[in-house]
Amino acid sequence: MKYLIFGTGDYYNRYKKWFDKDSVLALLDNSSQKQNTFIDGIEVLSPARGVQLPYDAVIILSFYVKSMKEQLLGLGVPDDKIYHFYDLHKLIKPEARSRPVRYFGKAFELIRDGECKNKILLLSQDLTFGGPSLALFQGAVVLKAHGYDVVYGSMMDGPLREKIEEACIPVVVDENLQVGTMEDCGWLSGFSLIVCNTINFHVFLSKRNTDIPAIWWLHDSLFFYDGVDKALLQEIDQRNLRVVSVGPVPRQAIQSFLPDLEVGTLNYGVLDAAQDNRRLREKRDKVCFLTIGYIENRKGQDILIQAIRMLPEEDRKKAEFYLVGQDSSLMAQQLKEETADWDNIFFTGTVDREEIHRLLTKGDVLICPSREDPMPTVAAEAMMHGLPCILSDAAGTAEYICDGRDGFVFPCQNASKLAEKIGWCINHCDCLYSMGAEARKIYVSRFSSDVFERELVKLTDACLNPAHNGAERDF
Numbered sequence: 429m430k431y432l433i434f435g436t437g438d439y440y441n442r443y444k445k446w447f448d449k450d451s452v453l454a455l456l457d458n459s460s461q462k463q464n465t466f467i468d469g470i471e472v473l474s475p476a477r478g479v480q481l482p483y484d485a486v487i488i489l490s491f492y493v494k495s496m497k498e499q500l501l502g503l504g505v506p507d508d509k510i511y512h513f514y515d516l517h518k519l520i521k522p523e524a525r526s527r528p529v530r531y532f533g534k535a536f537e538l539i540r541d542g543e544c545k546n547k548i549l550l551l552s553q554d555l556t557f558g559g560p561s562l563a564l565f566q567g568a569v570v571l572k573a574h575g576y577d578v579v580y581g582s583m584m585d586g587p588l589r590e591k592i593e594e595a596c597i598p599v600v601v602d603e604n605l606q607v608g609t610m611e612d613c614g615w616l617s618g619f620s621l622i623v624c625n626t627i628n629f630h631v632f633l634s635k636r637n638t639d640i641p642a643i644w645w646l647h648d649s650l651f652f653y654d655g656v657d658k659a660l661l662q663e664i665d666q667r668n669l670r671v672v673s674v675g676p677v678p679r680q681a682i683q684s685f686l687p688d689l690e691v692g693t694l695n696y697g698v699l700d701a702a703q704d705n706r707r708l709r710e711k712r713d714k715v716c717f718l719t720i721g722y723i724e725n726r727k728g729q730d731i732l733i734q735a736i737r738m739l740p741e742e743d744r745k746k747a748e749f750y751l752v753g754q755d756s757s758l759m760a761q762q763l764k765e766e767t768a769d770w771d772n773i774f775f776t777g778t779v780d781r782e783e784i785h786r787l788l789t790k791g792d793v794l795i796c797p798s799r800e801d802p803m804p805t806v807a808a809e810a811m812m813h814g815l816p817c818i819l820s821d822a823a824g825t826a827e828y829i830c831d832g833r834d835g836f837v838f839p840c841q842n843a844s845k846l847a848e849k850i851g852w853c854i855n856h857c858d859c860l861y862s863m864g865a866e867a868r869k870i871y872v873s874r875f876s877s878d879v880f881e882r883e884l885v886k887l888t889d890a891c892l893n894p895a896h897n898g899a900e901r902d903f
Contacts, residue, residue: 429519432456432483434475434500435490436467442554442584443489443513444468445527446520446607453481458499459758479503485519487511493655512655516607517631527603529615532589535579535598539615546892547577549619551605553628555586557781559805560647562588563674563696564625567645568597570697570881571888581605581616583628609635616640621891627652627682634660638667641891645694646671646678649800651726653681661685670891675824677802694887695803697880698871701785702813713746714772715857717850718791718815720752720784720806721798723760723775727753728797728820733763734843735797735850736773743854748772749795752779752787788813792860793853796823799840808875811835814864818849828874834866 431447433440434456454471456478457463463474479486479500486505488496493512500510511519531539538547550568552561565580565588572578572595580592581600592599605613610632616622621641624633627648636642662685672694673679679691721727729751736749755764755775767773779787784806788794794810794817803824807817819826822840829835836852838845853860873879 429484430482432478432481432486434486434488434496435492436462436472437490439489439491439513440467443516443606445603446516446524447487453483454478456486475499476503479505483509485509485511487513487516487519488655489513491652491654513606514631514655514657517609520607522608522612525604525608525612529604530585530601531598532600533593533596533598535600538577538579538598539600539618541618545577545620546575547579547619548621548623548888549579549581549600549616550623550625551629551632552580552582552625554584555582555588555592555599555601557588559696559803560626561586562805563647564623564645565592565595566697566699566877566880567623567884568592569595570877570884572597574885574888576888579619605632608632610637611635621888627656630656630661630664633664633669635663636665636669638665638669641668641894642670643887643891644669644671646673646682646691647802648681649677649802650681650684651800653685656685658685670887672887674803676827677800677822677824681802692887694883695875695880696805696808697877697884698805698808698812698875699877700812701809702789702868715747715793715854715860716791717747717749717793717795717853718752718787718810719750719795719797720787721796721804722754722757723751723763724757725759726799727801728799728841729763730759731797731799731820731841731843731846732795733767733773735846738844738847739851739854743851744772746854747850748774750774750776750787750791752776752784754778784809785813788815791815792857793818793850795846795850796820796825797846798823801825808871811864811867811871811875814861814868816853816860816863816867818846818853820846828870834863834870 430453431451436455436457452470454473456475457472462472465472497510550564552564568578568580579598583605585601589599623643625645672692674695723729755777788810794815796804796807796819798820801823807825810817816835818836820840821837826837829837831837836849838849
């Protein structure tokens, strides 16, 4: 077959391994800067030009599948010739799913040890420092401390592996998990429990060994379901399967496809790195607002810029705004151009975890203007540091905020209401310390590592010892 691949970013790099160079006619990208260049020796074309080639299928390697598919349909591409990376199991023949499995630490020995009981496998979509991967890592640390034999598995390698190995947790990297099901994966048959992280594992779970208990921990908003095959979701055998979500947003997303699915709650835990740093904050002339996350439409930094424009000039002079996160996207470039003449907006680019904690120590308020955000880890980290948060009501964390007491909530995409919240903070900066103290109480009661440990161990025990737990499903 001859393919066109639509998308040349992160997900292209994740999945390009499955395509022989000779089978790819061209790469498609909407960026004029990339068009008529070569990536991996393959020409990059505009979608309009690319679809004129004699292709058999167009593969979307991006999470922006909805808009990209609409664009392709508008260019005359038949619906049955458009695929998403979730569909690769339909295109990649079983005999081609044979990439070598890599074992780190004592993973191979532990997996082959038939006498070892209560072996738990935690499966991640990657080994980046993203929220879901870090949450699963924290889960692995908790379960190891409780005496379980834990292995952390992933669809792809990444920088988080070093941290996992430092914690003496074995790691398995199996790229075949990207395109295969549980039935295809022979090395996991000896585990007592399997924990799958995020919607990325719906293909894997579509054909599963129901003798092995499984936990499906969902972190994903509805945005990440574009490209998901509803029929495949409905095929998942729910016997011996417990589904839990990080708050209401992922629950509502999965239930929009499977309305009768029982979904419990398991919030992530954040290790306390604050040590009462609020008391160390310096008195400054300007209130420091932080927004942390990849700069993209979903995260809504453009809404924040609109809100800043709406502030009275005297208020803007009393504040500074830091936009922290990868800033190479088209949206980031546009926002930089729009604010080039402003001296109180700073784009930092990507920073490491230590720098994020340093910024949270020095900042006064965290703003999360997202159009959708299941349960942003950085909001829990901000509250841990005693920062009040201004949250869009599309962020799952907003469920725990009492507006005006321990933080603020504004209607999604309403820049005017966001400006009002920012203005209040600027003109009542003396109240931010006490409000931050109330925000930390939310962290302690909802997102502390102690709460997470208690709930995860309870859920794990219910899965491994169902006879001792009866019908209890209150997690």
